[in-house]
Amino acid sequence: MSKSALLKSSIAKKYWMALTGLFLCTFLIGHLIGNLQLIFMAGEEGRRAFNVYAYFMAHNPAIKILSYLTYFSILFHTIDGIMLTIKNKKSRPKGYAYNNAAANSSSSSRNMALLGSLILVFIVMHMANFWYKAKIDNSAPFPLHVYELELKQDGKKVRNDQTMYYFTHQPTLQPIPKNRKLVYRDTTNNITDLYIKGTNIKIAEGYKDLHSLVFAFFGQDKSKYGFPKNEQALYFTLFYIISMLVLSFHLWHGFASAFQSLGINHSSYNKLIKSSGKLFAVLIPLGFAIIPLMIFLNQI
């Protein structure tokens, strides 16, 4: 077996489609659980939790490996899919004058390339809306999120002359002298550190407030998050919800299809695979779609 068959054979191409597709399914689960924090944790606590989570996701080395695997999977799934589609179109140069495809197959199974293309458009938009702003763009007016709280021990306030700052990326508290004067200093890795003026004592670290970014993006009142006024929340929300519907149709066929491509087809498990695929295709996109909807409707 030549090495090129690993990429060129029609069956091997399907293995790669299945493996990258299923990996992206696990990514969806992780991404959804992370995002659900946006709606299940309200107020300042929720904002803090989400930003701590976002910092962790951006800086943990294991997550970094997973994120590169995700980028790779998206790219590979796309390129492989385009190659498969081109070959498939070439395999029937002239179509039927009358074709009753609905009699033998589901519309989502016949339109995976179209659905996938729409999902790719969504991914590009989504990365421009959030990923780019979180990782690359420093020009956006990012309000620093500094979580301030009083330090209590055994239910009693500890010394009044100290105000505590919370390190958003690590769950420790740092005392700040009463006559504190803070300066913000941008450092190289997108983190804004808080220092006491005139010293090198770091008292807190803040970073891009992704929680506010999301709420400003989908929320109708953006001004309270320190972002410029934006009237497009409705369009963004609709775009995200429709994209999730597209994703749902893609998964409706894709999930179970991946198992078939990998040769996993057994009468004892087929029902389980098919029904969990359909459940997955409904629940995951639904979970994602609820987030912008609830923020838009101001329900959190």
Next chain:
Amino acid sequence: MNLTLKIWRQKNPNEKGKIVSYPVKDIDGDMSFLEMMDVLNVELIEKGENPVAFDHDCREGICGMCSMYINGEAHGPDRGVTTCQLHMRKFKDGDTIYIEPWRAKAFPIIKDLMVDRSAFDRVMNAGGFVSVNTSGNTIDANATPIPKEDADKAFEAATCIGCGACVASCKNASAMLFVSAKVSQLALLPQGKVEAKERVIKMVNTMDEEGFGNCTNTGACEVECPKGISLENIARMNREYLKAMILK
């Protein structure tokens, strides 16, 4: 019943074809679809026109020769039958019926509704056999114990008549159902296991070279297959291929 037939007419492989309308009258519900085509052809011959060329042989649903794409489905709207076993009672008086040849790059049109399916033969020649010594010391097949379940599955796969309905129905003109049935019927039996790895790789390579598309698991082939060949065979071939790729 009276019908309007819209039939693909094409003089030869190189000429551009087109759909031509033909009215047919007094068709009996008990006629098979091919008998209805015979009625039309007799009329055409009497008028001095060229009859419609179509493939047929046994007319008993077992040879796999007939190959019409009828009203958007391979072998027509009925399930589990070939065109010769499709009866006109499945249609109503006044119906318009589209009749087209199998459409696939690997199945070039010879004339009208006839296509060249020798690509299937070349896939078979690549590995769809068991190399047996026939010089007088052959072993009786029944002397080799085979689990009943495996024997049944191999037999089910072997019922494939190679008609090409799977290729015609597949939106990608993929031959995976046919090739997988042939791979399965041999891979499931001890006699075929000996050459299983080589076989699957050679047959899949030939399938790809012949210009068939990729399987996207729509399942259309299984629904339209006159012999009900299961998608299970495609999964088995995917496994066999993976095994062969890794272990070879």
